Amino acid sequence: MAFTYSKKEKLKSKKLIDQLFSEGQSVSVYPLRLVFLNTTHNDETSVKTGISVSKRNFKTAVDRNRIKRLLREVYRLNKDSYFNNLTTQYAFMILYIGKEKPTLAQIEMKMNNLFEKFSKKVSSPN
RNA sequence: UAAGUAAAUUGCCUUAUCGCUGUUUCGAUUUAUUGAGAUGGAGGAAAGUCCGGACACCGUAGUGCAACAUAGUGGCUAAUAACCACCAGCCGUGAGGUUAGGAAAAGUGCAACAGAAAGUAUAUACAGGUCAUGCUGUAGUGAAACCAGGUAAACUCUAUGUGGUGCAAUGUCAUGUAUACCAACGUUUGAGGGCGGCACGCUCGAUUGUUGGAGGGUAGGCAGCUAAAGUGUAUUGGUAACAAUGCACGCAGAUAAAUGAUAAGGGUUACGCUUUUUGCGUGAUACAGAAUCCGGCUUAUAGAUUUACUUAGAUA
RNA sequence: CGGGGUGUAGCGUAGCCCGGUUAUCGCGCCACGUUUGGGACGUGGAGGCCGCAGGUUCGAAUCCUGCCACCCCGA
Numbered sequence: 001m002a003f004t005y006s007k008k009e010k011l012k013s014k015k016l017i018d019q020l021f022s023e024g025q026s027v028s029v030y031p032l033r034l035v036f037l038n039t040t041h042n043d044e045t046s047v048k049t050g051i052s053v054s055k056r057n058f059k060t061a062v063d064r065n066r067i068k069r070l071l072r073e074v075y076r077l078n079k080d081s082y083f084n085n086l087t088t089q090y091a092f093m094i095l096y097i098g099k100e101k102p103t104l105a106q107i108e109m110k111m112n113n114l115f116e117k118f119s120k121k122v123s124s125p126n
Numbered sequence: 127u128a129a130g131u132a133a134a135u136u137g138c139c140u141u142a143u144c145g146c147u148g149u150u151u152c153g154a155u156u157u158a159u160u161g162a163g164a165u166g167g168a169g170g171a172a173a174g175u176c177c178g179g180a181c182a183c184c185g186u187a188g189u190g191c192a193a194c195a196u197a198g199u200g201g202c203u204a205a206u207a208a209c210c211a212c213c214a215g216c217c218g219u220g221a222g223g224u225u226a227g228g229a230a231a232a233g234u235g236c237a238a239c240a241g242a243a244a245g246u247a248u249a250u251a252c253a254g255g256u257c258a259u260g261c262u263g264u265a266g267u268g269a270a271a272c273c274a275g276g277u278a279a280a281c282u283c284u285a286u287g288u289g290g291u292g293c294a295a296u297g298u299c300a301u302g303u304a305u306a307c308c309a310a311c312g313u314u315u316g317a318g319g320g321c322g323g324c325a326c327g328c329u330c331g332a333u334u335g336u337u338g339g340a341g342g343g344u345a346g347g348c349a350g351c352u353a354a355a356g357u358g359u360a361u362u363g364g365u366a367a368c369a370a371u372g373c374a375c376g377c378a379g380a381u382a383a384a385u386g387a388u389a390a391g392g393g394u395u396a397c398g399c400u401u402u403u404u405g406c407g408u409g410a411u412a413c414a415g416a417a418u419c420c421g422g423c424u425u426a427u428a429g430a431u432u433u434a435c436u437u438a439g440a441u442a
Numbered sequence: 443c444g445g446g447g448u449g450u451a452g453c454g455u456a457g458c459c460c461g462g463u464u465a466u467c468g469c470g471c472c473a474c475g476u477u478u479g480g481g482a483c484g485u486g487g488a489g490g491c492c493g494c495a496g497g498u499u500c501g502a503a504u505c506c507u508g509c510c511a512c513c514c515c516g517a
Contacts, residue, residue, distance in 0.1 A: 004145070010382080017382070050382055061173090062414055065386095069146095073387050076145065093382090104387070 005076040029114040033100025037091045049092040059101045073109045082115040118124035
């Protein structure tokens with residue numbers, strides 16, 4: 001797996017997203033929150049991921065786009081070290097629930113924490 | 127030089143590494159993926175959605191009323207309530223700014239306080255006049271006091287205009303669900319429904335039979351989709367808005383929604399130190415992200431630049 | 443893409459249709475009284491440029507226009 005985040009890896013199906021929010025579990029490391037669901041989809045990638053920033057906390061589209069781009073960038077660079085060995089397929093949605101504009105370094109640290117927490121939760125039953 | 131008025135322009139750049147997305151060429155597997163190369167990838171407001179169109183569908187898109195909008199004159203435009211010019215009113219010493227700027231002699235209403243009186247009223251005081259009388263003038267109140275008064279961003283009248291819905295329009299493809307659907311003809315003969323709000327008018331039509339056809343919704347793919355009332359520039363016509371002609375360019379198309387991240391260097395500018403230039407340090411570098419496409423309006427905006435003009439002062 | 447509503451004192455509201463004293467009521471706030479003290483009660487008081495900017499008018503919270511913020515609805 002390379003440092004890519006192409007169309008195939010994006011979570012795009014409306015059905016799947018509805019299912020994710022209604023049935024999925026979540027872990028959070030402020031200001032990030034990960035909603036995930038063990039599911040099956042047809043593409044060969046093991047994880048489909050979406051990113052979301054609330055309009056309530058950031059009013060202008062420029063701010064929201066900026067944060068989403070940062071999140072995508074960090075995800076792209078770091079996913080390799082955590083998700084390469086997954087045996088089942090997952091759908092992810094990463095939410096930014098903070099209220100202030102972050103920097104890349106902050107997000108990188110928080111996202112690593114988040115994925116470690118996720119790995120623990122998945123590997124240990126319940 | 128200072129203060130100001132009006133108009134216009136601009137909206138940081140380069141390199142490296144790693145990514146996203148459209149188009150296209152070649153190769154591979156194989157019929158939708160992958161690899162390599164080439165090339166394109168946010169704005170002056172993309173925003174608000176306040177006006178006007180293009181385009182698409184709806185076949186009663188008919189009539190009248192109602193409703194809404196507009197309101198000096200002329201021009202311009204695909205079109206408009208926008209834009210341009212001029213006239214008039216108001217504001218400003220001025221450059222300039224601003225105005226929903228038709229009708230009160232069709233009718234209805236309204237006018238606090240003050241005042242005798244606010245539209246069927248003429249009181250009081252003074253002066254004048256008359257046989258006599260609000261018959262005449264002045265004073266005082268008020269925004270307005272008899273004059274066919276004021277007020278129409280009060281109802282209203284006049285003139286002009288407006289069919290509706292919006293790219294989630296609309297067309298199409300395949301998968302599964304499903305027979306609940308539609309059309310024609312015949313019978314029955316009118317409950318009820320539809321056509322933006324009302325009336326007229328128009329139209330569908332409960333039940334049953336025959337024949338024929340495929341229809342509907344959900345999530346998705348494709349088309350619509352970006353070559354256009356296009357952009358830049360020059361000339362000509364016009365006071366101007368704008369128009370015509372020549373030349374050049376070929377200019378984003380995402381869809382849980384691309385146009386990015388990091389590092390280095392350089393611009394511009396403010397402050398401090400040094401102070402002849404300059405150099406060093408610390409900051410600042412805005413508002414903001416296409417979603418069918420155009421024309422205008424409105425709002426946000428660090429900083430920089432240009433042009434014309436006004437007033438005041440100084441010098442010649 | 444289209445449609446509708448709201449904004450008045452710290453909070454919740456009336457007045458707006460149909461213009462006329464810088465504006466109503468309740469809770470809260472302040473002072474005084476009452477009480478040994480507090481609460482409750484009584485009396486008095488403060489607090490508003492009616493979201494912002496223009497316009498119409500003699501006069502605007504009210505009418506008109508343009509903005510801003512918030513909320514809701516439809517496809």
